[in-house]
Amino acid sequence: xxxxxxxxxxxxxxxxxxxxxxxxxxxxxxxxxxxxxxxxxxxxxxxxxxxxxxxxxxxxxxxxxxxxxxxxxxxxxxxxxxxxxxxxxxxxxxxxxxxxxxxxxxxxxxxxxxxxxxxxxxxxxxxxxxxxxxxxxxxxxxxxxxxxxxxxxxxxxxxxxxxxxxxxxxxxxxxxxxxxxxxxxxxxxxxxxxxxxxxxxxxxxxxxxxxxxxxxxxxxxxxxxxxxxxxxxxxxxxxxxxxxxxxxxxxxxxxxxxxxxxxxxxxxxxxxxxxxxxxxxxxxxxxxxxxxxxxxxxxxxxxxxxxxxxxxxxxxxxxxxxxxxxxxxxxxxxxxxxxxxxxxxxxxxxxxxxxxxxxxxxxxxxxxxxxxxxxxxxxxxxxxxxxxxxxxxxxxxxxxxxxxxxxxxxxxxxxxxxxxxxxxxxxxxxxxxxxxxxxxxxxxxxxxxxxxxxxxxxxxxxxxxxxxxxxxxxxxxxxxxxxxxxxxxxxxxxxxxxxxxxxxxxxxxxxxxxxxxxxxxxxxxxxxxxxxxxxxxxxxxxxxxxxxxxxxxxxxxxxxxxxxxxxxxxxxxxxxxxxxxxxxxxxxxxxxxxxxxxxxxxxxxxxx
Amino acid sequence: xxxxxxxxxxxxxxxxxxxxxxxxxxxxxxxxxxxxxxxxxxxxxxxxxxxxxxxxxxxxxxxxxxxxxxxxxxxxxxxxxxxxxxxxxxxxxxxxxxxxxxxxxxxxxxxxxxxxxxxxxxxxxxxxxxxxxxxxxxxxxxxxxxxxxxxxxxxxxxxxxxxxxxxxxxxxxxxxxxxxxxxxxxxxxxxxxxxxxxxxxxxxxxxxxxxxxxxxxxxxxxxxxxxxxxxxxxxxxxxxxxxxxxxxxxxxxxxxxxxxxxxxxxxxxxxxxxxxxxxxxx
Numbered sequence: 001x002x003x004x005x006x007x008x009x010x011x012x013x014x015x016x017x018x019x020x021x022x023x024x025x026x027x028x029x030x031x032x033x034x035x036x037x038x039x040x041x042x043x044x045x046x047x048x049x050x051x052x053x054x055x056x057x058x059x060x061x062x063x064x065x066x067x068x069x070x071x072x073x074x075x076x077x078x079x080x081x082x083x084x085x086x087x088x089x090x091x092x093x094x095x096x097x098x099x100x101x102x103x104x105x106x107x108x109x110x111x112x113x114x115x116x117x118x119x120x121x122x123x124x125x126x127x128x129x130x131x132x133x134x135x136x137x138x139x140x141x142x143x144x145x146x147x148x149x150x151x152x153x154x155x156x157x158x159x160x161x162x163x164x165x166x167x168x169x170x171x172x173x174x175x176x177x178x179x180x181x182x183x184x185x186x187x188x189x190x191x192x193x194x195x196x197x198x199x200x201x202x203x204x205x206x207x208x209x210x211x212x213x214x215x216x217x218x219x220x221x222x223x224x225x226x227x228x229x230x231x232x233x234x235x236x237x238x239x240x241x242x243x244x245x246x247x248x249x250x251x252x253x254x255x256x257x258x259x260x261x262x263x264x265x266x267x268x269x270x271x272x273x274x275x276x277x278x279x280x281x282x283x284x285x286x287x288x289x290x291x292x293x294x295x296x297x298x299x300x301x302x303x304x305x306x307x308x309x310x311x312x313x314x315x316x317x318x319x320x321x322x323x324x325x326x327x328x329x330x331x332x333x334x335x336x337x338x339x340x341x342x343x344x345x346x347x348x349x350x351x352x353x354x355x356x357x358x359x360x361x362x363x364x365x366x367x368x369x370x371x372x373x374x375x376x377x378x379x380x381x382x383x384x385x386x387x388x389x390x391x392x393x394x395x396x397x398x399x400x401x402x403x404x405x406x407x408x409x410x411x412x413x414x415x416x417x418x419x420x421x422x423x424x425x426x427x428x429x430x431x432x433x434x435x436x437x438x439x440x441x442x443x444x445x446x447x448x449x450x451x452x453x454x455x456x457x458x459x460x461x462x463x464x465x466x467x468x469x470x471x472x473x474x475x476x477x478x479x480x481x482x483x484x485x486x487x488x489x490x491x492x493x494x495x496x497x498x499x500x501x502x503x504x505x506x507x508x509x510x511x512x513x514x515x516x517x518x519x520x521x522x523x524x525x526x527x528x529x530x531x532x533x534x535x536x537x538x539x540x541x542x543x544x545x546x547x548x549x550x551x552x553x554x555x556x557x558x559x560x561x562x563x564x565x566x567x568x569x570x571x572x573x574x575x576x577x578x579x580x581x582x583x584x585x586x587x588x589x590x591x592x593x594x595x596x597x598x599x600x601x602x603x604x605x606x607x608x
Numbered sequence: 609x610x611x612x613x614x615x616x617x618x619x620x621x622x623x624x625x626x627x628x629x630x631x632x633x634x635x636x637x638x639x640x641x642x643x644x645x646x647x648x649x650x651x652x653x654x655x656x657x658x659x660x661x662x663x664x665x666x667x668x669x670x671x672x673x674x675x676x677x678x679x680x681x682x683x684x685x686x687x688x689x690x691x692x693x694x695x696x697x698x699x700x701x702x703x704x705x706x707x708x709x710x711x712x713x714x715x716x717x718x719x720x721x722x723x724x725x726x727x728x729x730x731x732x733x734x735x736x737x738x739x740x741x742x743x744x745x746x747x748x749x750x751x752x753x754x755x756x757x758x759x760x761x762x763x764x765x766x767x768x769x770x771x772x773x774x775x776x777x778x779x780x781x782x783x784x785x786x787x788x789x790x791x792x793x794x795x796x797x798x799x800x801x802x803x804x805x806x807x808x809x810x811x812x813x814x815x816x817x818x819x820x821x822x823x824x825x826x827x828x829x830x831x832x833x834x835x836x837x838x839x840x841x842x843x844x845x846x847x848x849x850x851x852x853x854x855x856x857x858x859x860x861x862x863x864x865x866x867x868x869x870x871x872x873x874x875x876x877x878x879x880x881x882x883x884x885x886x887x888x889x890x
Contacts, residue, residue, distance in 0.1 A: 366782060366786065389788070390788040390790075393787060396786075401779075405778055405779040406779035406780050406783050407783075408780040408784070408801075409802070411801075420788065420789065423788065423789045423793060473787070473788070
């Protein structure tokens with residue numbers, strides 16, 4: 001009906017955008033009626049172009065993509081506006097036609113490659129299935145095409161891997177398979193919803209590179225959804241910034257990064273942790289304080305360095321943790337040694353599965369070591385009885401990654417914070433209440449929040465509650481296992497600053513376990529890099545980041561996306577080589593004794 | 609803030625309409641049973657062959673059975689035993705099931721022995737196991753409750769074990785352990801509270817099953833006693849007259865339906881109460 005206002009393009013013609021969203025509003029049904037979650041979204045993507053939608057959790061970026069695919073449940077969500085693919089309005093199509101569009105004209109890849117492949121079918125079978133369904137190929141032809149697709153997404157030795165099951169593929173390889181599936185029917189548009197968020201940073205770089213190359217070869221339009229400004233800078237031609245369901249700003253990516261107009265965009269850009277902003281500063285440095293009203297940032301204060309001459313809070317020596325399985329032995333942690341001083345942050349970095357969390361869990365005695373010793377406050381925790389172990393709980397505490405799962409949903413946060421104090425009998429009941437108030441204030445929450453339940457808090461607030469709970473017993477050491485990884489960028493900076501402030505005021509020692517190199521660079525005094533259960537490089541932060549010696553450390557640092565569109569495409573990651581490498585070894589395997597070279601004082605690098 | 613105030617804690621429960629309905633039904637059923645000697649219009653065992661198989665009327669509201677006994681009066685007296693047996697069985701099997709299930713789920717070393725024991729118990733048909741236990745202990749009201757309580761304990765234990773295995777890996781349980789809380793506190797406060805939903809759901813099933821199982825035991829002659837009716841025995845003996853005098857089965861059947869329904873409504877309300885995420889108050 002609006003043919004004049006919105007000229008309908010003939011399918012297949014090259015002019016005009018491939019994909020166009022026009023005044024899209026999607027509402028969800030709530031007990032109080034329909035509530036819009038995204039309002040008045042308009043954008044378009046041309047052939048061969050990448051548009052990124054960027055925003056924090058709850059900004060509506062995924063809802064936008066799901067609306068475009070019409071994947072939201074019909075009875076609980078409705079979309080108004082128009083969504084054109086090649087001139088056809090997708091919102092007016094019938095469900096049968098829409099099914100042809102999905103997977104046919106629009107390909108989609110999701111965040112979680114580990115769970116999006118069916119474990120009981122081979123990779124080749126799952127790839128061929130899509131081809132048989134959408135392109136009416138015979139199974140034999142489909143398998144041949146599947147092989148071609150696996151070559152296209154650069155899976156090494158594709159022919160032999162075609163008949164393997166998903167569990168033999170690493171996360172990155174699985175995401176390649178997912179991309180191959182999305183490409184199977186030569187879609188006009190590829191929607192990538194946080195495709196690299198669950199992947200390690202070195203693999204993220206490879207996948208982003210692959211998507212860029214494929215886009216060039218196929219001349220596809222790509223809609224890229226992400227929360228990571230670094231990734232936006234790497235991939236997007238144009239960018240849409242979303243905030244709480246509204247489009248805040250849109251424009252060419254380089255212009256948006258160089259001259260953000262809206263305060264929210266400025267704030268988002270200012271809170272991105274950036275690598276290489278520290279120089280030779282010896283201590284950590286707070287993240288810039290960003291004024292949400294103007295988006296103006298002021299560089300953070302430098303934090304104190306560790307005073308020499310004190311005894312370490314925790315000493316880990318020659319720690320090994322192995323798990324025996326029927327088919328072999330997992331060497332999760334192998335001959336790891338380090339110590340942490342009061343007031344010091346040691347960051348333990350590495351990719352998923354490298355043993356960094358297992359090390360942290362061993363320090364908390366959530367995991368028993370196979371060999372080696374862990375000494376906290378001069379006592380070996382391996383030989384502690386139940387009573388001494390409770391004493392240990394007072395000196396060492398842990399903050400977990402998932403702020404949604406680490407608080408009991410049925411207990412108010414006030415009770416959760418009070419509980420350890422009551423259980424250890426450190427304070428009288430009346431004093432506990434005051435202490436809870438005080439702790440909540442210290443972590444930047446209001447004391448009257450004590451009577452609320454965890455589900456009433458945002459992710460960042462919950463993590464503050466977890467920190468308050470960990471502080472309740474006044475520990476000397478806190479093991480922070482990916483404590484800020486699940487948080488939005490602006491919140492990530494705030495919680496990291498809180499951790500640094502608490503360290504400065506209380507002389508806390510942190511074991512900061514993280515895969516996020518840019519946060520680690522800000523927050524830590526020293527860094528240990530783990531790779532397949534071993535520490536390959538350890539030293540003062542400035543030395544490890546400024547002068548990385550081990551090839552793996554270099555790879556890790558160079559793979560971090562740089563939020564600067566001008567440098568896009570200048571860094572080509574090393575060719576995909578990764579197999580599903582695992583620390584699984586035969587039962588009689590004896591790991592070689594590693595030797596280390598001292599590059600500079602305290603900076604040790606594993607010798608090959 | 610740390611103590612759970614019983615009254616303020618229960619107030620949201622009373623705002624839930626389903627809970628009110630459940631409470632009213634349960635109160636009516638319980639009062640009818642407890643006050644049966646005062647309220648029953650006739651003696652439950654008084655025979656009157658001339659009045660046999662009378663349909664419901666003003667004199668006999670629920671009709672009469674094959675011996676002319678008043679069904680309303682019998683149903684009221686029967687409720688005393690049926691409810692006592694069912695509630696007793698639910699309580700016993702829940703206690704046993706939770707202890708066994710949590711032990712098996714939380715302590716890996718106990719898992720194999722407890723799980724095999726449960727498998728062994730579940731490999732017997734329910735009634736057969738109950739008959740064997742009653743035969744061993746001698747038929748009486750307490751032994752029927754004990755026998756059925758033991759028989760149904762594995763059902764609860766299985767569910768509790770499965771949920772415990774999942775919950776044990778939750779970061780908030782690990783967090784509670786790293787905070788140095790005593791183990792019993794972790795188990796009672798952090799684990800048990802989160803097990804409430806599956807336990808409540810399963811317990812309502814056990815309640816209904818126990819009522820019928822008690823009837824089967826009575827039918828087979830190993831039940832509570834033969835001189836006092838239960839809803840189950842009334843159902844069993846009414847079976848032969850289903851075509852001519854359906855009221856023999858309909859009214860005791862309805863009594864069972866309403867007591868199970870009231871417990872389910874209450875159970876749902878309780879589950880919402882212990883789960884703040886489902887409470888409309890918040």
